[in-house]
Amino acid sequence: MIATVSDKKWFDEFIVELRLRDVLGHAIGDAVASARELLADTGQSAEEAFGPARTYAASLELPRDSGPGWATRGLWPTLLGVLAFLLFVHVFVAWAQDDRFLVSPARLALLVAPAALVAFLPLYLQAAMRRPWLLGLLLLIGAVLGFLSSAVAPALPGEAWLSLDPVPWLLGSTTSMVLLSLWNTVQTLRRGNVDDITTPLPDQLPHRYRARRAFLMLTNWFFPLFSAIILGLFLLLQR
């Protein structure tokens, strides 16, 4: 059977819905393979055979992770990492210019806004996971807020509401990023291959899993690595 675009979309949605329900990776792989098997036999489209992906995923009784939910496990640490990274970027600019970190009420509001977006995440998390454009919009809003907070930065200490030494904030945000990355790494190692969506028949090569694991480890350290690159570039340009 040739997989159509609509079937691909259906399977993508199906996997997201099963992930949202904390179904174990091997059970997701099994459910996907079962569905593909029937589609290959009948020639039906996925929607025709199984109905909406969300409804079908909800109707399956599959083994689920009994530990903390995926949001607690992976999402919160990552989002806190984003906030720590944003703070790092802001104070880094002040530190690089040998200046103090100046905060006006407007800038503080724009700095707090991304934190508020993260804090209210439980209210719209599932909607965002089901609509990739919404996730993109949130990232765009975060980027715009970050840019605006730089744009409204007070030029002179007299205009600032708060005048902070950037070094402790730089060290604090860096330490936070490293600790969160360590936490994510420990979680990745502890969970092993529980989250891997594996096919029920051993037709996938082990090196694919190793590559995926290496990529996952790299993403755990994305913010500290990116911060190190910023620092490295700055020191290089200083020469």
Added chain:
Amino acid sequence: MTPSTQDSPESSGGDWPSDWLRATLGLFALRALEAGPSYGYAIIGEFERHGLGTVKGGTLYPLLTRYEAAGLVATEWRPGDAGPGRKYFALTEHGLDELQRLRTEWARFAEVSNSYLGTTQPGKEINP
């Protein structure tokens, strides 16, 4: 075996009311596995061949996952010749016991129902 891909339980080949099929599908699924392990498409074909109508994967698979979780069926993947492989469902001892229990109860229910439906009492008011 070529199950129709057009109909749903709501407009089954057997033209049975969808509620009936929905209520009895569990028993029929266990019965379909009585002869030995089978897979989704073959089970759907078995239903159709016996005039029970066409059942969609979206109806059958959730039922089978519930039975697997309840220990009524066991599953095994077998490599396919060219396709993605097949998931075979097989009755466990517990599933076989459940089939016998449901079959006996169904026979009793059918007998009582037929007996009731066979009697006519025209023009008589029903009082508790």
